[in-house]
Amino acid sequence: MGDVQVASREDWLTARKQLLAGEEEAARRLAELAAQRRALPVVKLEKEYVFDGPEGKVELLDLFAGRRQLIVYHFMFDPAWEQGCKFCSYLVDNIGHLSHLYARDTTLALVSRAPLAKIESFKARMGWSLPWYSSYGSDFNYDFHVTLDEAVAPVEYNYRDKATLERTGGQTRGEAGGLSVFVQDGGAVHHTYSTYGEGAALLHGIDNYLELTPQGRPLIQDKAGWLRHHDRY
Incomplete structure (x- = not known):
């Protein structure tokens, strides 16, 4: 005990x-x-983004798959990496059957900067069937502040600028986790919400189960020591 x-x-x-x-x-x-x-008010997107998917080149509107709402999980997968982030993988392992989202006119998709070939290989390894697109070569990750590179765009993460991040010990370079929500109306796409880091903690279903136990859920700094891709335990 x-x-x-x-x-x-x-x-x-x-x-x-x-x-x-x-x-x-x-x-x-x-x-x-x-x-x-x-x-929250919404912001109409004027810039066009092109992604690589299993069906070829697609735009952001295509990711809705004909539904009104779209949730994009910005899965950390740098083009130089051979596998996706283990923390992002943990989140995706916690995603339930998508039919319940579809019934509410909502699509969920993953987007990463890694080339599609790497995404497809890792997706097969993990046994996932979620829609997953590559944003390689586009501004998408930079505009939504999940790839931090001052040479491409001013650094901002979780609504904090580079000076604030440096002062508070935050990340200022590389891939970062996040989630963004969009709504479309007659083909016009609007950005409604984005959250970053621990803002997506509610999506960690296993953590929520563990919070009901005496030991509780592992803290993020503790999780770094034991968390594995689910096929590596």
């Missing part, structure tokens, strides 16, 4: 009801934040 405290059923129930009050308050706050997120 380690450091777990043993108590009577009565004492446990008292403590559990106290925790329940905090959980309900947190749920209310999360609902408020979700409403604020839905109420």
Whole structure:
């Protein structure tokens, strides 16, 4: 049992009801934040982006696959790497059946800067079937601040500029994780939301299960030591 405290059923129930009050308050706050997120204004995209996919060259509108909403997970996969990021892989392993998203007129796709051949090879190795596109050669990763290279675009990550990132010990170069949401109306694509780093933590379903246990979920700095691609445990 380690450091777990043993108590009577009565004492446990008292403590559990106290925790329940905090959980309900947190749920209310999360609902408020979700409403604020839905109420964000949108930005019409004027630039055209071209991606490489299994069907050939496609534009951002094509990634919607005929649906109104699109969620893009910016999967970290540098063109020089031979495999995708293990943290991004952990997130993708937690994605459920896409039919539930499709039923809500929403498409989910992965986008990485690695060439399509590397993406397809790694995708097959992981046993994934999600739509996955290469943004190699386009500005997409730079414009959405998930590839940081001052020679290409001003460095910004999680809405912080380079000076702030340097002052706070943040990343200022290379591939970075993130997620962006788009909506299309009559063929016009609008950017509605992006989140970065721990902002996508809610998508780590396994972590949410582990948070229900006495040991809890591993911290990101601890996860770096033990996390593997699922075929490497």
